[in-house]
Amino acid sequence: MIKRSGQRWVLVSLAVVLLGLLSGCWDQRPVETRAAILAIGVDPGPRKGLLRVTFVFPNVTLTAGSLTSVPSGQETFTMTVIASTLAAAISTVQREQSRAIYLGQVRVVALSTRLAPRIWMTSLHDLTQMGTMVLSFWVVATANANKLVALHPPTEMVPEVALYRALSCKCQDLRWPGRAWSVWTNAVTPGVTLAVADVSANSTTNTFSLKTLAILARDGVSTWSLEATTGWAYLTGRSLAESVSIRMPSGDLASIGHIHGTTQLKFTGTVGHVHLVDTVRLQGTVLGGGAEMGSGKRDPALTEDVSRTIRQACDAAIQAAIDGHVDPFGWHRDLIWRRGAAFFPAPAGTISWQGWRVAVHVTFQIRNEGVLR
């Protein structure tokens, strides 16, 4: 009996010790004292070496019942701080907030195209090294980051970031790059140039548009043309639902849409003479236009025209890469990984297209659209 009660005391004291150690005793924060950051915008600051960082928080006075009565634009509020780095800005905004900052719910981080590449890299590094951030948010480039993150489209009822949903919906023409973890992975990997979606904000209509790629070259962030961006999507197999308009012999415009497919890379050659063949296999459907298309027959001339348009876009992308000494396709990286680092004489971070010969083969098929459409 004595032994039994002794054992019970051991158990009770063990439970007390365990309860004391459990994490809730150390870092519990009631949800009402938390401030979840939804979006972060980083712009150049008033002086060289300073950043203007905008943080977007959900409006905590909102309740499920008041959602419909709250005027548009008040679902969120913003705070702007000036700091030397993104990490410093986060600690500054914490000092100015009565509630504890929570970084696990960040949806979008917008970096200004006016920022130097070095600032981009340190900001990405800061975001990754924090550990408490879930790197599933989107990184985008924009001219004025504070304007973009403060946008609140009138259709948004709950405090949610519309841009995040637009990028995550898989309804875009192409699969945009920019999930934070893969952006960071590309940033630290030699042989690939960082590319993210360039978003432009329109404050008067409260809308944003998502059209071209922003490329982080050595001397600054450059924006690619629409054609080069489309070509990049074809060359990297990221085309989801691109469309092409072709003028038919009759003068009508035929529209080919839902263009998607795969790519295949083949490297040959020796050191200094790289021969790359990128085979792009695509398919799409006729969306409308052109009296000849009514029968649904596949027209070889039309297929040829579409292939030519696609090839032009691919050529534009390759030319833009060569002109800017960048490689957003990751071909240099692929080559390094295939042949070992010794094959790649340039130091990490620089891209040289010297000695490269790139051939692009495009095959395109028009699919019947089926009876459902």
Added chain:
Amino acid sequence: MRPSLSPQAYSSSLLASILAGSLFIWPLHIVLAAGQNADLVLVVAGGTMVIWTAIVPGVGREPTPVAAVLDGTALVLMMAVDGLILVSLGSMLQTFYFPETPRWALAGIFLAVVVGWTLRRPHSAPILAGLWVPLLLAGSLAMVGLAFTNLRFIRVLAPLPTIALRPLGLGLVVMAFVILPIPITLRRYGSQRQEVPRWRDRLIPALTAWALLGLLYAVVVGTLGPTALTHLRWPLVFTLDQVTLDSAFFLSRIGILVIFAWTLGAAIGVLVHFDVMVSPSTGAGVPLWAVPAIGMVWFAGILLIPSPAWATWWLVHRVDFAAAGYLTLDALYSSMLLVHSRRVRSSLDIQ
């Protein structure tokens, strides 16, 4: 006389013993050591592990002085590996999930549970393993399946034609901490079973451990690429952290479930190691009070060891070399016994 172990408890204990905690720092160090030949290390070391587990009869051996020294070395090294991994585990939990909780508090819960449980139910580890290990394994496979949706670089998983011998050898040495507990665990549980364990009861856990390590290697290297991987301390945790379901608020970070599940897996692995240590059939019969003593040493280590980098440096650059040496000697000794017993058996047949 304790009851005989069921085949499931036997296999699960062996699997828990192999994978105890090692998953958290996998596969960073073999990539750092072997570079482009890391996949080859996985094939060679894993293959040796599986073949050896199948060949060696998993029963206790004669208590000779050599066997006692070998078993003692295995136990000391096993406890050192577990302690160093515990430091790393505490730091990982703190970095990713509990930034405001001190590391000693996180590891303290783990230690209190593991040591307390061993003191109260010293030989219940195989039963716990038999229940939890298959469940954890199924959950991990489901989560790794989800993580495969982020796979971007399949090409880097293919072996490179250039083989560098020194990195390859270093990579094999790094693998030693994973293989270290196999021989002694096999002997400890093999001697507890009434019949000699069937070869497939030994082979299945070794193959499962190999397959899981291979899958995790593929998912990490294929998602991050070999360069980005080397910038991270816990690349596997980083990779699984990105497994997200956008649809639901609370389920958005689903990948972390497997990290918490593995903390339970690590606890079961340490329970199995403690059970191996205090069992009378292996070693010099380590008394039960050694368990809280080791717990104290680990706790002191957690307070004193300044950083996880320091702990993994010791694991990879010191303990691993000792473990590789022990494994080689134990393999030689076991082969000698195996040849000797065959000779005795054939001479008996002649008579």
